[in-house]
Amino acid sequence: MGRGDGSGRIVSAPDADDSGTGILHVDMDAFYAAVEVLHDPSLRGLPLIIGAPDGRSVVSSASYEARRYGVRSAMPVSQAIRLCPTARIVPPDFTKYRDASQKVMTIFEEVTPLVEPLSIDEAFLDVRGVRRLWGSPGTIGAMIRRRVHEEVGITCSVGVAATKHVAKMASTMAKPDGLLVVAEADTLDFLAAKPVRAMWGVGPKTAETLESRGIRLIRDILATPPSALERAVGPALAQRLRELAAGRDPRGVETSRVEKSVGHEETFDVDVVDREALRSELLRLADRVAARLRRAGWEAGTVAIKVRFSDFTTISRSQTLPEATSVGQRIGEVARTLFDAIDRRDPVRLVGVRAERLSDAGGALGLWDDDAEWRRVEDALDSAQARFGTGTVTRARHLGARPGRGSAPHPRAHGLD
Structure with a gap:
């Protein structure tokens, strides 16, 4: 191996x-x-x-x-x-x-x-x-x-x-x-004696769960009763693992791939304990994610955050949106809500925001568009940045020193809030 x-x-x-x-x-x-x-x-x-x-x-x-x-x-x-x-x-x-x-x-x-x-x-x-x-x-x-x-x-x-x-x-x-x-004829023999960790898509946590139940080799997956495998990893993953262990994989080569997610994260020079500073950073990252979505003509159906603490413990949280969006304010609000629900108050080393479940923008809006005003603001921001360059226009709340950084943003940046 x-x-x-x-x-x-x-x-x-x-x-x-x-x-x-x-x-x-x-x-x-x-x-x-x-x-x-x-x-x-x-x-x-x-x-x-x-x-x-x-x-x-x-x-x-x-x-x-x-x-x-x-x-x-x-x-x-x-x-x-x-x-x-x-x-x-x-x-x-x-x-x-x-x-x-x-x-x-x-x-x-x-x-x-x-x-x-x-x-x-x-x-x-x-x-x-x-x-x-x-x-x-x-x-x-x-x-x-x-x-x-x-x-x-x-x-x-x-x-x-x-x-x-x-x-x-x-x-x-x-x-x-x-x-x-x-x-092709050697597929089952090739798979049988390989560890479950070698399977594409089996991460460390899933591997630990399987190994704790004595399922260490790929052939052990086929020897395990389906009900026991489902209790260990859930019905959907259990079925997929059994198919792969048996050498069956119907997935073809996809020549056209839509990017599955768009994200930005920031590692701080100094661990940050100020919760408001971290919430502000999440909004700044959300604005960057949203700008990329708009440039690509996508909207996000799910918002996820990543938080890494000073001891390198890393946690992720996500929330599916009622309607897909490319509005930075909306993505930022969800990101900050997810962050507020985290109980730990340890110093933070890194935060990240990611847009997931991407789809083409332009779907029909409802009778009321709660984000109409923010859409106009962010459209104006996009136009200004296209004309004058990225970083020349930003929210007023982003001006000044960023958390974990010693310097302020570009001195020519203009506030938009």
């Missing part, structure tokens, strides 16, 4: 049986770190941590050399430095990452039109219709790995299987820089 540090890597022989397959999952290896090495070859072979050097940020990515010390993504940089004192800290540069990602995605699209990007550094490909052009799925997987290395300068790992679920698992096990093919 492959691990995050590359140990336990499993790859296929060049002549591996790929009968019945047609879905590829391609995942770049330590993508951010690899791009940094590409731009600065002197970093090659060093333990790298991609993150802000102030120690209060989290790790965006880490090279395999750093991962072998236990460094992981989303870990506090301060903890990562303790685990790997010799690591080089490199601030993230998302412009470089987006450029490299575009080159990689272009290669995928030159192979097949059926490409489903999952993130900046991974995608599913359906290659069943291009075999006459490029060969069998295993051959195509090897070709993609070669092209990414030669044309972009980084490495990727590829899983080849009959379903998305198995292809995703296979690419993880092949990391780094590997190719793992699972023929």
Whole structure:
């Protein structure tokens, strides 16, 4: 079983049986770190941590050399430095990452039109219709790995299987820089002895729940009575886990994907205890989320917040709206209501606001539009920012020092309240 540090890597022989397959999952290896090495070859072979050097940020990515010390993504940089004192800290540069990602995605699209990007550094490909052009799925997987290395300068790992679920698992096990093919006839044998934690979509809490009931391997899911599995994880998830454990996954490669959520969050330089300052920050973040929704022509059906306390405990709360919206004031009010319902009063390290269950804007409004006035205000704000630039116009309550920050906003910003 492959691990995050590359140990336990499993790859296929060049002549591996790929009968019945047609879905590829391609995942770049330590993508951010690899791009940094590409731009600065002197970093090659060093333990790298991609993150802000102030120690209060989290790790965006880490090279395999750093991962072998236990460094992981989303870990506090301060903890990562303790685990790997010799690591080089490199601030993230998302412009470089987006450029490299575009080159990689272009290669995928030159192979097949059926490409489903999952993130900046991974995608599913359906290659069943291009075999006459490029060969069998295993051959195509090897070709993609070669092209990414030669044309972009980084490495990727590829899983080849009959379903998305198995292809995703296979690419993880092949990391780094590997190719793992699972023929359709071998799917059940491939899955049986793998831990439930290896299943795509099974997070740590679900895995702990299953393991506490003796369900440690994927074959244990099929051996567990359906009623017992439902009591453990609920009927919907129990049914999905049984299907995946049996090698059944009807999901196809989706070439058109709507962004599932839009969010912004802020990590403070100094932990914040002032509740009103935090409520004001939530409104500021809600305004940013709403502006992005309006630019994209979306509305949110659910508002969620994230709060991380000084001890790194992180909680999330969400609320479904009676009507979808892209109004910052409405999103901010819901975010602050969710925050007010949290009992803990510990110092806060991070807050975030996220819009979820997105849909196209322009649905029919009711007879009364309670947000009509705020829509006019925010439309005017959008127009002003389009003309004069983002940050030149803002709410008056946002002027002055922000919580956990020592400086005021841009001196040319104008208040709108």
